[in-house]
Amino acid sequence: MKFAEIGSGGGHRVEAYAPGRIVIDGQDYQEGLILSPERIITGWGPAEPAGLSVAHLEPLIALAPQLIVIGTGARQVFPDPLVLQTALAEGLGVEVMDTGAACRTYNLLMAEGRKVAAGLMVG
Secondary structure, three states: OEOOOOOOOOOOOEEEEEOOEEEEOOEEEOOOEEEOOOOEEEOOOOOOHHHOOHHHHHHHHHOOOOEEEEEEOOOOOOOOHHHHHHHHHOOOEEEEEOHHHHHHHHHHHHHOOOOEEEEEEOO
């Protein structure tokens, strides 16, 4: 799905998402990644949403965002609540949704100038 133009928030923007593919700033990615307005970190996440662990959240937390958005692929899959506990204990908001919704949410928050980090699975 291609996303509508959003005013520049001065950071990396998701242009399209389809299962197995995310387009950011004209670059095609076919693996899970971490996205923030300032950074793109490839090779992130488990093969399946059920494999999401605290270790996967640590690099997101290290970016010190206000909110973490987790995209779990084609469907929304909630991780074990204990996995999210680390981020919540730091006072961070965490939202879990399918990756298409996570991409749209990230774009909106980034355009508003919010400090957001997204962990996006491409599945």
